[in-house]
Amino acid sequence: MPKLRPTTRKLVLLGTIGGIILIAGYFKVFLHSDLRQPIQYNHKIHIESAGMTCVDCHESVLVSASATIPRLEICTSCHSGEPISDSPEEPKLLKFVADGNEIPWQRVYSVPDHVYFSHQRHVTDGRIECATCHGNIPDFTQPVTSTFMPVMMESCMDCHRLNGVTNDCLACHR
Amino acid sequence: MPKWAMVIDLDKCTGCDACAVACKMENNVPIADPAEAQSGRAMFWMDMMTTTEGAFPNTVTKRVPKPCFHCDDPPCTLVCPVGATYRNPEGLVAQIYHRCIGCRYCMAACPFTAKVYNWYDPKWIDGAEVGNPDVSRRMVGVVEKCSFCSHRLMSVKETAHREDRPIMDGEYVPACAESCPAEAIVFGDIENEESRVYRLSRSYRVMRYGEDLGVKPKVYYLSRRTET
The missing domain is CATH 1.20.5 (Single alpha-helices involved in coiled-coils or other helix-helix interfaces)
Structure with a gap:
């Protein structure tokens, strides 16, 4: 030196x-994550108190490749006009409803365009629980801002190997 | 396990280029600008091989559509240093773009020049930016080629699995076969003795390119002429 x-x-x-x-x-x-959701959405309350299921809002999960982030219309089927809870987050939602603007939810899970991933194939055909990849969402009191299982090829391949599913590149890559 | 193969009937083919256009649209194959195309960088997965013989005005033009032959003994997969191209159990020679390092060994190894290289990031004409969402966009520096529209196989497999039945003959067809107005291109499982491809591949008119190379191409040509 x-x-x-x-x-x-x-x-x-x-x-x-x-x-x-x-x-x-x-x-x-x-x-860990620099994501911030526009509303501090509470999954737990919706599932436990309101008795909803994942499919009620993520409506395409059983029938298409994408599970879909809920449209404003789905929120307005319960939240319209007067607040139905004392949550400080509800007025934010009602403002979106009053303005008729879609809520700018930040997408957390996404696969690159050279990967084909289908929710229908995994949930309907493969009978995999949502929690396997997304964690125990019914216990989440805060919105999802980071991935539970990293969206990486290793995660996919490990699970495929354990369940005896093909690991041929062409089964997922396009 | 099925083994996918193609039969192209040159006696039916009119050389209309519909297959080449359908392929470009289906697979988001970039359109090279005229200057690049002149320098031999036009990109086709389904290439129309055109030769003209004789002296004007007595010329004969021959057109032969040429996809990747998806050889059963492919030389391209042997030379790939990173395993970006390989032959899968169903006989499809796959190209995994994100694994490709762009060394172009496979292009040199392919006797049929079926592979093309992305010399620059693709430029899309107005309105064609979105393309087919079922096929990824390739980036600069990777090799690409005909995939026998393997993305279509994914969705066909899913449907068949859901309905608990095998894939039917003619259910999985690439865009070129689907678009051919003369129905000159037939696609299917060559190991299924009831498939059209199996029957046609045993025709007396059949020939394959590179038969002497021992690469066993899975694209069969039918022609009454002795040489094509």
Whole structure:
């Protein structure tokens, strides 16, 4: 190690720390998720108190590739006009309803376009529980902002291997 | 396990190019600009091989549609250093674009020049940006080729599985076979003795390209002429 002047040493130190922060930020080491949902949606209350099921809002999960993020119309079938709870989040929803604007929900789970994933195939045909990939959503009091199971090829292939499903590339890649 | 194969009846084919156009649309195959196309970078998964013989005005033009032959003993898969191209159990020679590193060994190995390379990011003409959502868009630096429309097989398999039955003959057809106005292209399972492809592949008119190379192509051509 060559002998450096104190100012140079400080600069080197600062540079190193800055570099680490930049790299960590790039790979999101410290951040689990930077997603923020427009409404602090409570899955637990909807499922436990209102007695709803996943399919009631994610209506296409059994019949199409995409499970779909609920449309505003689905919310308005219960929430229209007067608030039906004392949640501070409900007025936010009612504002969207009054304005007739769709709620800008942030999508959490997505597969790249070179991957074919079908909910129907997994849930209806494969009889896989939602919780296997999405976690125990009925216990979530906060909106979903991060993935329960990482959307990575390893996760898919491990499960396929365990269940004796094909791991041929062409079965999922297109 | 089915083994997918194609029969192209050159006696029926009029060389209309409908298969090539349908293929381009179905598979989001980029349209090269004229300058690039002139330099031999036009991209076709279903290529119309055109030769003209004789001197004007007594010329004869021959047109032969050429997809990837999905060889049973493919030379391209042997040379791929990353396993981006391989032959799957159903006989489809697959190309996994996100694994491809763009070395183009497979293009050099293919005796039929069935593979094309993305020299630049595809430019889409207005209105064609969305394309077919069932097929991924390839990016610059990867090799691509005819997939026998394997994305169609995915959905056919799903339907058949749901209805608890095998895939019927003619249920899974690529876009080229579907679009052919002369019905010159027949597609199906060559191991199913009741399929049309099986019957046609045993015709006295049958020939395959590269028979002497031992690569066993799964695209059969039918023609009454002795040489095509």
